[in-house]
Amino acid sequence: MSTPQLILKQRAELLAVLCGGGSAEPLDCVLDLLLAWEVLVWEDYLSIQVAEKALNYKVRQLLDVVYDKGEDACSCLLAAMNQVLPEEQKAGLCFGEECAVVGKNRPDTATLTLLADRPVLVRKLRDNIDGALNVLLTTDCFTIKDCDVVQLPVYTPSQQVRRLLDQVRFKGETAAKTLLQFLEQTETTRPNPEDKENHPSANCMLYQKKLRSSVAAQSHTLSTYGGTGHFSLDDIYTDGLLEVMDGSGETTTLGLEDVVGPVGTLNDDADTFLVSGEAGSGKSTLLQRLHLLWAREALLTNIFLLFPFSCRKLNAEHRELSLKELLFLHCCWPDRGQDEVFQFILDHPNLVLFTFDGLDEFKQGFTDEERHCCPTKQVPIPVLLFNLLQGTLMKGVMKVVTSRPQAVGPSLKRYLRKEVLLKGFSPGGIDCFVKKHHSDPAMARRVIESLQANSVLLSLCHIPVFCWIVTKCHQELLGSQDGIPQTITDVYLLVLQHFFQRKSYQPQGVLGKAWLEEHLDTVLKLGQLALESLEASCYVFSGYELQRIGLTEQDVSMGFLIYCNDLSVTDCKRYEFLHITLQCFFAAFYLVLNRNSDRSAIYRLFQPKNKQLSGLSQRCLGHCIDSSVEGVKSHVTETPNLQITAQFVSGLLSQRHHNLLQECCPTAVRERKAKQVVKSLSKGMQRHFKSIPRPVEGEKKSMHAMPSFVWLIKCIYEMQDSSIAQDTMAKLDVEHLKLTYCNIGPVECTALAYVLKYLRNPVGLQLDNNSVGDVGVEQLLPCLHICHSL
Secondary structure, three states: OOHHHHHHHOHHHHHHHHHHHHOOHHHHHHHHHHHHOOOOOHHHHHHHOOOOOOHHHHHHHHHHHHHHHOHHHHHHHHHHHHHHOOHHHHOOOOOOOOOOOOOOOOOOOHHHHHHHOHHHHHHHHOOOHHHHHHHHHHOOOOOHHHHHHHOOOOOOHHHHHHHHHHHHHHHOHHHHHHHHHHHHHHHHHOOOOOOOOOOOOHHHHHHHHHHHHHHHHHHOEOHHHHHHOOOEHHHHOOOOOEEEEOOOOOEEEEOHHHOOOOOOOOOOOOOEEEEEOOOOOOHHHHHHHHHHHHHOOOOOOOOOEEEEEEHHHHOOOOOOEOHHHHHHHHOOOOOOOHHHHHHHHHHOHHHEEEEEEOHHHOOOOOOOOOOOOOOOOOEOHHHHHHHHHHOOOOOOOEEEEEEOHHHOOHHHHOOEEEEEEEOOOOHHHHHHHHHHHOOOHHHHHHHHHHHHOOHHHHHHOOOHHHHHHHHHOHHHHHOOOOOOOOOHHHHHHHHHHHHHHHOOOOHHHOOOOOHHHHOHHHHHHHHHHHHHHHHOOOOOEEHHHHHHHOOOHHHHOOOOEEEOOOOOOOOOOEEEEOOHHHHHHHHHHHHHHOOOOOOOHHHHHOOOHHHOOOOHHHOOOHHHOOOOOOOOOOOOOOHHHHHHHHHHHHHHOOHHHHHHHOOOOOHHHHHHHHHHHHHHHHHHHHHHHHOOOOOOOOOOOEEEOOHHHHHHHHHHHHHOOHHHHHHHHHOOOOOEEEOOOOOOOHHHHHHHHHHHOOOOOOEEEEOOOOOOHHHHHHHOHHHHHHEEEO
16 A cells, blocks of 8 residues: 555544644654655645644644655655654554655755754753753844743743744854854763763663663553553553743743753752642652653653652651662662662762652651751651752752642742642543543543533543543443532542442442442441541551451452552552542541541531641541540641542532432431531631731722632532522622632632622632633633623
8 A cells, every 4th residue: 555545544543643642742743854854845844833723733734735745755754653653652553664764965054954953953952942042142143032932931842942943944044053053062061971980880780770670560550540450551641731830920831851851940959840739630640651751761861760759658668767778678679789889879869860759648747957968877768758859868869759739838849949730631631531541432432522511520520530530430420310420529429339330249230229328338447447547647558457447358359449569678468549539538438427426527627727636636537536546646637638538528418419328327417417517618718708808998809819718619519509609608798809829720610600600799800820721711601790800
């Protein structure tokens, strides 16, 4: 079959892989190669890269232009795609016979060299764009306006480089020569990696090989959802939205390769890169992808050794360790030359990367009070970790840390090189994830159509863990008799139903209306484990802890708990919940259904953190827990997990779920707890309203809401009771409501619209510096009639 016929036959598939995930990078890389190989001329390039057109338009235009150029051009296009696309995306595609690109004579002008060497120049300039712009500016080749055009925040670093090359080519020969001379000088001043003092020994090379193999094995499957079947990370991974904010508040979109790059740097003297995002936004999966690509030598190629750590698992390490013991016991043991390998690490910190996943799950909050700089001295794990992060120990080693935003205080932010924000999926990312999850295109199409038909559900799916739940529970979703899920509680009840249905002994796995009552014993035992461990900031459990609660192998086999791949030297089996939000969900179930809980348990759940008392008898959730239980440490529950639990409690006590719970807990008990939730929400709102300052004469009365205000709004939404929303808004008397920097996404917009539509008087609503997006704006439509400005 000729190559033009191949392109026609595979047109839909080629379009899908070049648009997959919504990133323009694959298309840009293919265009770079086709320009360099002289398959496309500059006019062709401009006809494809039309600024206001969507990505799928540009790909179709490329396919049309190349098809019209004939057999040779089509062969080169397929060769370029074969070179650019990762192996997993090439499966099922035919690229024809291998195309030998004919070598051309070296161009005789600098502007033509920019085209001929374009793929190489993009790679070289990505980390040097500031230096290049500075040289072009000082030599009067560029104006400040030219630099601003190149560095627009909407561009990724690779796109900024391409914009720079296009601008330089437009400026002419002098600018092109200046740029090429700058790159030549940069190359000559770069240290030679083959210098003897930088060249690793044979033992170090062996250790690197073993470490790569170990990291690849740990990262190959998606461990977060491993309890319900193992997914290859290559098959299921979908890029999330990554943004970085500069000192002036402008945001720039990043690719995965830019997480540890120079874009967005705020502190050149620091070595710690923070990836922050809400629970379920995909932080652990992103880090896992980073590990896998390093192990395959596809990313972070300048890093010789990468050491991955889980803060959740470091919690279980009670021994005092030295840095050497931490690296070799928790990551990978050198078969020989341990001292030699460790000395190489100490001598070359710039070639080493540490990653710490889930800093928000570490029991002890960050402190820089105790200094430690000796790599061979044994100290407690918190001391070791905190001194690594602040650079007192192993200065020069890059550290990538993931955490929820609330867990990162000002004391740690002083030591951050930059903070990258993970915002979850874009609309295109949701479609891409669903298609990857379902091998049947018809089923994927049905799920996507059901999401697009319900904007509330679509807004939930911007958070990857919710998207996974909806995709996983598609049969219950599409065949639901109770309507489409509206709240987060609805979505997690879908999970419960799905997992119990998988294990149902009834014909065809059909569950009866009393399915929760049938599995109540399992739910309560999992709930007790979740609540007790959540209160103690514990996320990994031993077999003994499961046995003490009374959990059996059958309970574990339901899939809510998964085996924890502990890399430490302990031999006992350890377990963890499928996701931290699932642990909060079961904890909420126990609070709602436990008939013996203290009457003040609900009130304490909704109390501000600064009013919670410590001590076993006065812990915020302590009255729900048997005080005779031994070995439960006195830790204040982390505020984010406590707030997620409170949301689920609000949802479970709503009238929507009365029929589901009526046989599991006496009506009088549930009604009492529901009244306690309503009273707690009312008091919480009153605290915010009392803080509203008197307006300055001539100005509007304004309220600047805090993130905890948004949390209370979300709890009200979970209850789905319009009378509560009406009563709450009746007491809010402002003309301007400021909700900046409150981590508001589409999910929060749904809750805000539900409550704010009951405002008595019009307000100006300010939502700058959030992640509202198009779907979020759509969710705000029900309350726009009461907003005189947005």
